[in-house]
Amino acid sequence: MTPSVPTSATAGAGYRHELYPYTGRDEFVEGTVRFIRDALDGGEAVVVAVPEDKASLLRAEIREDGAVRYVDTSRVAHHPGRLIAAWREWLQEHASEGRPVRGIGEAPWDTVRSQAEAQELRYHEWLLNKAFAEGPAWWLLCPYDLAQDKAALAEMARCHPEMRENGRTVRCESYDPQAPYAFTPLTDPCDPYDEFAYTRGELSAVREKIAACAQQHGLTGRRLRELHLAATEVAGNSIRHGGGHGVLRTWSEDRWLVCEFRDSGYIEDPLAGRRRPDPTQSGGRGLWLVHQLCDLVEIRSTPHEGTAIRLHTALPE
Amino acid sequence: MRAPRTLMSLDEVDLGDHICQVLDHTDDVLDRSRAFVADGALHGDKVVIVGPVQQAESEFPRVVLDPARLEGSLLAAVRREAAAADRQGFRSLRVLHHVTPRCCAEQTEELLRSELDLEEFAADTGALVVCAYHGADWDPSALQQIGCVHPHWLGSRPISPAFRVFRAGKESWAVDGIVDSDGATAFGAVLCALLAQTATVRLLCHALEFFDASGMSALADAVRFLPDRKVVLEGVNDTVRLSWELSGFAIPDIPVVMTP
Numbered sequence: 001m002t003p004s005v006p007t008s009a010t011a012g013a014g015y016r017h018e019l020y021p022y023t024g025r026d027e028f029v030e031g032t033v034r035f036i037r038d039a040l041d042g043g044e045a046v047v048v049a050v051p052e053d054k055a056s057l058l059r060a061e062i063r064e065d066g067a068v069r070y071v072d073t074s075r076v077a078h079h080p081g082r083l084i085a086a087w088r089e090w091l092q093e094h095a096s097e098g099r100p101v102r103g104i105g106e107a108p109w110d111t112v113r114s115q116a117e118a119q120e121l122r123y124h125e126w127l128l129n130k131a132f133a134e135g136p137a138w139w140l141l142c143p144y145d146l147a148q149d150k151a152a153l154a155e156m157a158r159c160h161p162e163m164r165e166n167g168r169t170v171r172c173e174s175y176d177p178q179a180p181y182a183f184t185p186l187t188d189p190c191d192p193y194d195e196f197a198y199t200r201g202e203l204s205a206v207r208e209k210i211a212a213c214a215q216q217h218g219l220t221g222r223r224l225r226e227l228h229l230a231a232t233e234v235a236g237n238s239i240r241h242g243g244g245h246g247v248l249r250t251w252s253e254d255r256w257l258v259c260e261f262r263d264s265g266y267i268e269d270p271l272a273g274r275r276r277p278d279p280t281q282s283g284g285r286g287l288w289l290v291h292q293l294c295d296l297v298e299i300r301s302t303p304h305e306g307t308a309i310r311l312h313t314a315l316p317e
Numbered sequence: 318m319r320a321p322r323t324l325m326s327l328d329e330v331d332l333g334d335h336i337c338q339v340l341d342h343t344d345d346v347l348d349r350s351r352a353f354v355a356d357g358a359l360h361g362d363k364v365v366i367v368g369p370v371q372q373a374e375s376e377f378p379r380v381v382l383d384p385a386r387l388e389g390s391l392l393a394a395v396r397r398e399a400a401a402a403d404r405q406g407f408r409s410l411r412v413l414h415h416v417t418p419r420c421c422a423e424q425t426e427e428l429l430r431s432e433l434d435l436e437e438f439a440a441d442t443g444a445l446v447v448c449a450y451h452g453a454d455w456d457p458s459a460l461q462q463i464g465c466v467h468p469h470w471l472g473s474r475p476i477s478p479a480f481r482v483f484r485a486g487k488e489s490w491a492v493d494g495i496v497d498s499d500g501a502t503a504f505g506a507v508l509c510a511l512l513a514q515t516a517t518v519r520l521l522c523h524a525l526e527f528f529d530a531s532g533m534s535a536l537a538d539a540v541r542f543l544p545d546r547k548v549v550l551e552g553v554n555d556t557v558r559l560s561w562e563l564s565g566f567a568i569p570d571i572p573v574v575m576t577p
Binding site: 226232 | 479495497498499529530531534537538555556559560563564565568570571
């Protein structure tokens, strides 16, 4: 369900998504505080969704009140697949008094746990444009610390229609709203990996294969049950929508257990699984649950090459 | 609580068992009936054979109930027989139900209801009920669905459904096994049948190994299907409870209570 959020007074029509490259804490504070003050001067509310160390810098300048809300991002910050639904909820809650809303959102770039997570966080930035293209209208500023990875700025610019430069908003020339997202190819599975071809009636066998791999790496109990549930949804989609069969690969990579599912189906909607399901809707909960239950989800799908979905689960220390 | 199990032969049956037996085309109904009558005599049980078994009727005229000629429901008839068996000093009642297909769309739904009645009857009275299905006469998916409401199975190729729903006491039912997309439709049908009979269904889930999103959708749809109904699931693990909430089902419009 799309929340009813009033149009930002300064946003013009539609959703604005602006990248704010900065260097160091002072520049972060300077740019974001100015953005908040401009919003307050225009009678707008602001949702701040940044890592706690950055939030504390801003709180020292602008205290939380009815107009400015600092949200706890700890449950979603490292799970890019959960962020769009989180933003919808934050906006809906904060727009309850009828004010236009702005947002400040920064991913925890300095604590990302893997290259795959960083890639998915950038993809999330690109998906935000799709997610809010039809409304509600609001203005999101995305601070990005150039000290982290200057080379990734070009990739970030491809995900944002606008960028803040020297205090001015300019268009990102590399952003193309019509172009598909330019994914980095998935890495090869780590050796050794196990492979299992599954078809109808073999969901239990899929779970057994995953359990065998998980238990080798000490993954049991609740986390294994959650992975089983997510894996069943993905494998079930292969059977129902992906040509009736698929291939499971499992391996461990650093501190992660990775389960990869490949089939010949095509997921047309890049936002599949990123919207909270309506209780009355029939089906359509599978990928949503997958994003909620797994630490990280990578989905690659094209009409010609089919679909590959990787579920990453953190292994116990 | 009764434990689901697979039997190798009728020699292993026990009082209170509700057995699904799938017969091969070589199995002879009359032979089966004779053996069943003989076993009943051996154990001091009153025997009832249910089915349009004309030859059996001539051989054992006092034990055959033809469903087409019953006054009232099958459940009412076997309850009367159980009460009579008790009065007449038999150990228990032993029912062999030769189930034959009928040509109507509601067949599986009606049969599911009837089998749940017999399951409740067997568990509550200690009667032994064997439901014999000729495999060749039945659609495999219908047989699988029917198999889900029998805690016990018998036959050269016994049905082994992914989950089983069975009576677990005077006021409750139990589910064990796996409810995933392969069995969600059957699970929903069983729940609808139970909810059609009672306002609150108490379902013990301590032996439910796996319950996925399609099973949860089936549960939500079933409880919404009829007004003023409620399902209470006990022994539900934290993953299922979390997934139920994440799926958006934990709302007053879907009266389901899940407890650990």
